[in-house]
Amino acid sequence: MNAVLEVKKLKKYFSTTKGVVKAVNDVSFSITPGETLGLVGESGSGKSTVAYTVMGLYQPSGGQILFQGQDVAISHHKRKRILKKELQIVFQDPGSSLNPRQTIENILALPIRLHDRDYKKGIAEKVQEILSLVELPVEYMEKYPRSLGGGEKQMVAIARALATNPSLIVLDEPTSALDVSIQAKIIHKLIEIQQEKNLGYLFITHDLSLMRNIAHRVAIMYLGRIVETAPAQQFFETPYHPYTRMLISSIPVVSSEEEKLKPGKIPSMGEIPSPVNMPAGCVFHPRCVDRMPICDQEEPINFEIKPGHWVKCHLWSPNK
Amino acid sequence: MNLSPKKSKRTKSGKAWYKFSRNPLSVVGLVIVLFVIFSALLAPWVTPYPAHSGKYVNYGEANFSPSIQHLFGTDVFGRDVFTRTIYAFRSSLIMGIVVLAIVVPIGVTLGLLAGYFKETWIDVLIMRITDIFLSVPPLILALAITSVLKPNLTNAMLAVSVMWWPWYTRLVYGMATSLRNEYFVQSAELLGASKFHVLFKEILPNCLSTILTKMTLDMGWVILIGASLSFVGLGEQAPKAALGSMVADGAKYLPEYWWISVFPGLAIMLIVLGFNLLGDGISDLFSMEEA
Amino acid sequence: MSQLILDIKNLTVNFRVYGGYLKVLNEVNFSVSQGEKVGLVGETGCGKTTTMKTVMGILPQPPGKIAQGEIFFQGKNVLTMKKSEIEKMRQTGISMIFQDPTAALNPVFTIGQQLYDVVQHSQSSDDGQSRLSAHEVSIRALQDVSLPDPKRILDNYPLQLSGGMRQRVCIALAIARAKQLLIADEPGTSLDVTIQDQILRLLNQIAAEKQMAIILISHSLGVIREWTNRVYVMYAGSIVEESTTEELFSHPLHPYTRALMDCVPKLTGGGTAEGIPGRIPDYFNPPTGCRFHPRCPHAFALCSEKKPALYHVNDTHQVACYLYQEVKQ
Numbered sequence: 001m002n003a004v005l006e007v008k009k010l011k012k013y014f015s016t017t018k019g020v021v022k023a024v025n026d027v028s029f030s031i032t033p034g035e036t037l038g039l040v041g042e043s044g045s046g047k048s049t050v051a052y053t054v055m056g057l058y059q060p061s062g063g064q065i066l067f068q069g070q071d072v073a074i075s076h077h078k079r080k081r082i083l084k085k086e087l088q089i090v091f092q093d094p095g096s097s098l099n100p101r102q103t104i105e106n107i108l109a110l111p112i113r114l115h116d117r118d119y120k121k122g123i124a125e126k127v128q129e130i131l132s133l134v135e136l137p138v139e140y141m142e143k144y145p146r147s148l149g150g151g152e153k154q155m156v157a158i159a160r161a162l163a164t165n166p167s168l169i170v171l172d173e174p175t176s177a178l179d180v181s182i183q184a185k186i187i188h189k190l191i192e193i194q195q196e197k198n199l200g201y202l203f204i205t206h207d208l209s210l211m212r213n214i215a216h217r218v219a220i221m222y223l224g225r226i227v228e229t230a231p232a233q234q235f236f237e238t239p240y241h242p243y244t245r246m247l248i249s250s251i252p253v254v255s256s257e258e259e260k261l262k263p264g265k266i267p268s269m270g271e272i273p274s275p276v277n278m279p280a281g282c283v284f285h286p287r288c289v290d291r292m293p294i295c296d297q298e299e300p301i302n303f304e305i306k307p308g309h310w311v312k313c314h315l316w317s318p319n320k
Numbered sequence: 321m322n323l324s325p326k327k328s329k330r331t332k333s334g335k336a337w338y339k340f341s342r343n344p345l346s347v348v349g350l351v352i353v354l355f356v357i358f359s360a361l362l363a364p365w366v367t368p369y370p371a372h373s374g375k376y377v378n379y380g381e382a383n384f385s386p387s388i389q390h391l392f393g394t395d396v397f398g399r400d401v402f403t404r405t406i407y408a409f410r411s412s413l414i415m416g417i418v419v420l421a422i423v424v425p426i427g428v429t430l431g432l433l434a435g436y437f438k439e440t441w442i443d444v445l446i447m448r449i450t451d452i453f454l455s456v457p458p459l460i461l462a463l464a465i466t467s468v469l470k471p472n473l474t475n476a477m478l479a480v481s482v483m484w485w486p487w488y489t490r491l492v493y494g495m496a497t498s499l500r501n502e503y504f505v506q507s508a509e510l511l512g513a514s515k516f517h518v519l520f521k522e523i524l525p526n527c528l529s530t531i532l533t534k535m536t537l538d539m540g541w542v543i544l545i546g547a548s549l550s551f552v553g554l555g556e557q558a559p560k561a562a563l564g565s566m567v568a569d570g571a572k573y574l575p576e577y578w579w580i581s582v583f584p585g586l587a588i589m590l591i592v593l594g595f596n597l598l599g600d601g602i603s604d605l606f607s608m609e610e611a
Numbered sequence: 612m613s614q615l616i617l618d619i620k621n622l623t624v625n626f627r628v629y630g631g632y633l634k635v636l637n638e639v640n641f642s643v644s645q646g647e648k649v650g651l652v653g654e655t656g657c658g659k660t661t662t663m664k665t666v667m668g669i670l671p672q673p674p675g676k677i678a679q680g681e682i683f684f685q686g687k688n689v690l691t692m693k694k695s696e697i698e699k700m701r702q703t704g705i706s707m708i709f710q711d712p713t714a715a716l717n718p719v720f721t722i723g724q725q726l727y728d729v730v731q732h733s734q735s736s737d738d739g740q741s742r743l744s745a746h747e748v749s750i751r752a753l754q755d756v757s758l759p760d761p762k763r764i765l766d767n768y769p770l771q772l773s774g775g776m777r778q779r780v781c782i783a784l785a786i787a788r789a790k791q792l793l794i795a796d797e798p799g800t801s802l803d804v805t806i807q808d809q810i811l812r813l814l815n816q817i818a819a820e821k822q823m824a825i826i827l828i829s830h831s832l833g834v835i836r837e838w839t840n841r842v843y844v845m846y847a848g849s850i851v852e853e854s855t856t857e858e859l860f861s862h863p864l865h866p867y868t869r870a871l872m873d874c875v876p877k878l879t880g881g882g883t884a885e886g887i888p889g890r891i892p893d894y895f896n897p898p899t900g901c902r903f904h905p906r907c908p909h910a911f912a913l914c915s916e917k918k919p920a921l922y923h924v925n926d927t928h929q930v931a932c933y934l935y936q937e938v939k940q
Contacts, residue, residue, distance in 0.1 A: 042803035043774075055510060076510055084512040097503040101525035111511050149890065150655070160507070179654035179830055184874035185886030206804060209833075209876040213883050236878060250808040251878065252833025254860060258878040267812075268805035271775050338629035 003030040004068060004168050004200040005054070011062035012046075012053050019276040023049040025224035026063075031168065034194065036201040038215030038232070040208060042247075044272045045221040047204045048092075051172045054202065055089050068167070085115045088161035092173040094153035098145040104131075104156055105141040111163040126163075134159045134189060151182030158186070162193065168200040176205065187214055208251050209258075212236050217308075220244050223275060223283040226302075230309040239263065240311045242288045282314065290315055339605050346601025352594030360409035372399040373407040375559045383577045393579035395569065401579060404561040405587050411556045412563055412591060415477050415546040416539040422481045427488025428531060432519045434489065435496025447493065450486040458483045459548060466554040473562075476555040480545055484538075491534060495527045529606035536602050540595030547588050563588050613644035615683075616791050616824050617666065617705075622680035624658075624665060626894075627673055633894040635661050637848040637902065638680070640921060643792065643824050648815070650835040650856065651828045653845035654871075656891050659828045662845075663794050667707055668697040685791065706785035710797035712777035716769035722780055723765030726752060729787050752787040755820075756780070756813060775806040779813065786817060793818070794826045811838050832875050836860050844868045847892050847902040850921060854928040864930045866907045901932070909934055 012024040024046045031037045041047045052058050054065055056076030065073040067087060072079055091097040098107055108127045116126065128138050134155045145153055154174060161169050171190070175183035191214065194201060203214055211218055212232060219229040220243065228241040239245050245263045253259055270287045273279060279286050285295040292314055300314045341347050364370045368389075378398035386393040392401035434446035453461075465479035499505060500523065508522050543563075549555045550564030558565065563584045570580025624636035636658050643649050653659050664670045666682055668689060682689040684700060692700070709715045717725060726749040753761035756779040769777055778799060785793055795814060799807030815838060818825045827839050835842055835856065842859045844852040844867065852865040863869045873884040889906035892898055898905050904914040913933050921929040922936045 042805065057506065057510070081512055084510060089507075089510065091503040091507070093503060097507055099504040099508075099522055099525070101528070102521075110508060110513060110517075114512050157507075164511075180832070181654060181871060181874045181887040183886075184876075184883045187876070187883050188885045191882075207876075208804075209878050212878055212880050213876040233880065236880075247805060248878075250805045252808075252831060252837045253878055254832045254836055254872060254875050255877065255879075261878055268808055271773050271806060272803075335629050 002069070003032050003066075005202070006030040006066040007050075007054065007063070008066070009063040010050065010053060010060055010065065010073075012049050012058055013061040016276065021275045022224050022278065023275065024053060027221070027224070027226055028063075029219055029226065029229065031200040031202060033167065033200050034198040035217070036194065036203050036215045038211040038218040039202065039204045039221060040206060040211050040218060040247075041221035042206055042272060044223060044275055046224040047221050048172055049224075050221075051089065051170045051202065051204055055087065055170060056083075085164040086167045087170070088164065088166045088168070089170040089172065090154070090157050090161050090174045092176055094150050094157060094177065095145075097157045098153055100145050102144070103141065104143055104145070104148075107145075107156065108160055108163060111160055115164045130159045130163050133162060133193070149182070150178050151186060154178065154186060155189070158190065162197075165197075166199070168202065170202045170204070172204045173206070174203075175210070176207065183210070190214070208236075208248060209253065220247070223272065223278060225283065225312065226310075227284065227312045228310065230306075234306070234309055236261065238309075240305060240309075240316050241284075241313050242266075242290045242315070243284050246287070246289075282312075336605060339607070340601045343601060343604060345597045346604065349594050349597025349599070349601055352590060353598050356409050356591055356594060357413065359406050360413050363403075363406050363410065367400075367403040367406050369400040369403045370407075372403045373561050383573075383580075385577075386579050392583040393577070395566075395580045396573070396577075401566070401583055404566060405563070405584055408561040408563045408566060408584065408587070409591075411473055411550075411560065412543045412546060412588075415473065415480070415555075416542045418477045419480050419484060419542045419546075420535055420538060422477075423485045424488055424531065424535060427485040428492050428524070428527070430485075431489040431492025432496050432523060432527075435493040436500050436515075436519055436523065438497050438500075446489065450489045450493075453483065453486045454490070456483070459545070462545065462549060463552070463554065466549060471554045471557060473556045473560075476546060476549045479549070479554075480542060484542065487538075488531070488534070491530065492527055495530065496523055499523045499526055529603070533599050533603040533606065536595055537599035538595075540592035540599075543591050543595075544588060613646060615642055615644050616685060617641070617643040617826075618681075618683040619662070619666065620681045620683070622662065622665065622682065623678040624661060624670070624680075625676050625678050627676060628895070631895060632676075634897055635848055635894055636665075637897070637918070639845075639848070640850055641843055643826060645791070645824055646818075646822060647841060648818060648825045648827060648839045650839035650842040651826060651845060652830065652832060652835045652842060654830055654891070656847075657845045658848040659845055660796060663707065663796060663826070663828065667701065667705060667794070668692075703788055704790060705792045705794065706790050707794040707796060708778075708781045708785050708798055710800050712774065712781045712801075713769065715781050716777060718769055720768075721765065722753075722767055722769065722772075723749060725780075726765065726784060726787060729784050748787060752783040753780070755786065755817065756783045758783070774802045775809065778802060778806075778810050782810075782813065782817070786821060786823070789821065790823055792824045792826065794828070796828045797830070798827070800829070800831070807834075814838070832860075832872060844871075847897065848894070849902065849918070849931065851903065851931045852929065853921065858928055862928075864924065864928070864935060865903075865932050866909055866934070867903050870906075 008028050010024055010027045014021040014023055027050055029037060039047045039050060049058065053060050056074065056079050059075045060073045063073065064071050067083060072083060105124065105127050108130055109123045112123050112126050127141060131138060131140060136152060136155055175186055187210070193199065205211055215232050217229065217231050218235040219226045222243050228239065228244050236248065239248055246266045246268055249263050249266045250268055266289060273286065279296065281296040281298055282300050285291050288295065294314050300312050300317055302310050302312045303317050304310050305316050359366055376397065376399050381394050381398035382396055384390050384394040390400050390402065392405060395401055430446050434443045437443050461483045462479040465482060466475050469475040505518060505522050508518050546555055547564035550562040551568045553565065555564060556562035566584035567581045570577065573580055619639055619641040622636055622639040625632040625634050639662055641662065651659050661670065665677065666689060677690060684704060689697065727745045730745040730748045749765060750761045753764055758764055758776060758779050772780065798814065799810040802810065811834065814825060817823065827835065829835055839856050842854060842856050843850050844865060846867050852868050863872055870887045874886060876883050887906055892902050898915065900915040900917050901919055904910040907914065919931045919933050919936065921931045923929050924935055
């Protein structure tokens with residue numbers, strides 16, 4: 001199946017007064033229609049930077065971004081119009097992704113006006129259609145974002161992304177700021193819509209339990225690199241990378257079945273180092289319980305330990 | 321204790337009034353401003369001696385101290401000071417309105433452009449020009465302009481406009497610079513919206529509350545500057561009534577015939593106070609707090 | 612039987628707004644004994660923070676108004692305390708740490724200056740620590756929260772520290788003076804999960820060492836399960852269920868609690884529930900009787916007529932739901 005999005009050795013560096021920050025360093029992945037790729041990581045991992053670079057909010061420092069086969073690794077200002085229709089993003093903070101001074105109708109009318117020349121039925125009707133797609137009442141059209149709850153605002157943001165009938169939606173922590181019952185509603189809807197329209201999702205979150213239930217494949221990032229990628233079930237049942245194991249063991253869970261699934265308690269040590277001063281060799285080595293002498297010398301290479309399951313770790317590299 | 325209101329009338333205008341009137345001083349400001357506006361509009365009908373507003377001389381009634389017939393007394397030409405004060409409101413208000421009508425669209429648009437295109441030549445050009453205008457002491461600038469041109473109300477308004485626009489540019493520049501990084505603006509850009517849409521439909525509406533508050537406060541200040549100009553003879557010319565020139569005319573007669581200067585002076589103070597208090601109320605009105 | 616440190620009875624708080632009142636807290640009952648780790652779980656807007664603010668005496672009144680109820684801290688009613696007594700309570704009785712450590716620290720003062728402030732303000736003569744200098748107490752406080760190189764940190768500004776370190780500093784500020792009770796409002800929520808884990812472990816350790824009781828407020832059921840021994844579940848301004856942590860997670864009773872647990876995505880997979888139908892109530896005109904009844908799949912007539920009181924299902928488990936009560940007709 002042809003990938004909707006293919007990212008190859010993507011790099012994004014920022015020059016700051018303290019030095020060069022390699023926010024994204026050699027990241028590769030692909031997404032096929034109807035698939036959700038989960039990108040998980042903590043602060044400083046670079047996952048949001050990946051999202052923004054794919055969208056064109058940042059100009060990549062290197063690598064390729066192939067959207068439906070075409071290289072679009074440039075800033076969104078220079079991208080073709082069709083891309084603005086096919087590739088959409090839902091931001092993390094529902095509070096600031098909707099203009100507080102515009103009605104819901106106006107907010108949703110914008111993408112329609114820009115991309116749907118064919119609106120013979122009238123924009124208002126199209127807006128109603130989209131609202132019902134996300135199960136929001138038609139009366140909301142005249143409301144302002146401030147009268148809506150956080151979850152409802154996020155639904156509007158999702159509706160806006162769907163309004164242009166895209167092929168891929170990037171979702172950057174869409175439910176992190178929301179309560180769990182509202183999150184459940186939104187995730188449920190997202191999965192439903194994905195199946196209906198065969199959409200690809202690049203789903204970014206730090207919440208591993210959530211990831212388990214929405215992603216088909218998961219990639220975990222640390223300091224700008226993907227350290228492990230696997231199909232969702234394998235990722236959680238047989239994680240290989242020490243960082244993955246550390247992260248999964250720190251998740252608070254609600255049932256004993258889940259407890260049994262977690263790898264033995266690996267107490268997390270230390271914090272993410274400053275991205276300007278990255279450790280030599282494997283960037284995770286200062287916090288790694290399984291550290292070996294080679295780890296601060298050489299960076300490990302990506303190795304396919306099982307079909308579809310890749311790890312970047314000296315522990316699992318073939319030549320030890 | 322039954323806390324639910326009997327008739328739940330939480331209307332939009334009701335909510336607005338609630339927010340506004342929480343501070344009673346705002347209501348005072350509103351009353352003052354409304355008084356000034358209405359008395360100015362209805363001057364011929366609410367003043368006792370409408371004829372005194374223009375050319376009128378009656379030395380027999382000159383310099384009368386305040387009394388029932390002449391609430392604020394009369395001036396050197398025998399004109400009723402109260403009537404002239406009310407009529408003077410007209411030129412004050414006109415100055416405020418015209419100056420703001422010129423200054424706000426220009427200043428705001430320049431501020432939006434400079435802020436959105438920050439760190440490009442557009443920003444540099446606009447903001448350096450703004451800086452130049454701001455570095456000249458305002459009154460000096462106004463005086464310079466009006467002394468070159470003929471002294472009258474129109475030129476006074478022009479002079480004040482020239483020195484006033486940069487404040488709006490600065491104000492909006494700051495807001496536009498931070499707003500352009502908001503997710504909702506980026507969403508519009510990512511969707512492919514035109515620059516015009518982003519500037520005027522996404523960013524500007526979020527600046528409006530601050531702009532409106534400033535405009536309200538500015539009415540008072542522009543009127544004050546206008547009075548300063550007419551105090552030195554560079555505004556509305558005699559025999560038309562203007563607050564500043566009335567103060568100037570009466571200054572020679574202080575402290576004997578104090579009422580000729582003091583009442584117009586108090587009127588200036590009242591107007592500025594009124595707009596200031598009203599401005600506070602407007603800013604409360606726009607605050608995002610839930611009523 | 613452990614001593615009761617905090618006892619909140621029937622607390623009802625309203626907020627004055629245009630046109631009426633928001634009935635935010637609706638007869639809240641809550642208690643903490645010495646040495647306990649009590650969790651308070653509920654979603655946004657349920658009233659958890661309002662309750663704690665009222666306990667601490669920092670509820671803005673107006674627009675807040677305490678309509679009824681009592682809050683006993685070590686036997687004394689907080690609501691009738693004089694200002695000086697409340698201040699003393701905050702100095703040596705209760706502390707609170709907040710969700711966002713960056714917002715809780717003043718960016719223009721060094722950590723040292725902020726610590727000295729706290730230490731000096733709560734000098735008490737009967738406390739052995741008053742003989743130590745403020746400096747020594749500060750260093751001790753930073754060591755208690757496992758911050759490396761405390762001397763250097765005293766000279767740092769908050770923005771020079773990482774999020775995890777800032778949260779530790781906030782905890783240090785809270786425990787610099789011995790206290791009976793620590794209220795932790797969503798600690799570590801704004802931090803990475805590995806750092807949050809460290810912070811929660813630290814709180815546990817401190818509670819044991821200093822024999823402090825802890826109230827842990829969270830919207831995350833997982834955090835509550837791992838770090839508390841007793842839990843209160845709050846919905847729309849009142850407590851709907853209370854039990855030992857173990858029993859709450861093995862046998863949740865209240866329909867809201869069960870719906871909430873269903874919504875939590877599980878590490879074992881299986882998809883998510885569809886959420887809870889409806890919205891949180893409008894506090895201006897809340898539902899009559901049990902505030903959850905419009906969203907409850909098991910609601911019947913009585914539920915909308917009268918608010919169910921907390922009812923003991925067994926020694927350690929209470930529910931406010933008519934499904935579990937003998938209804939007197």
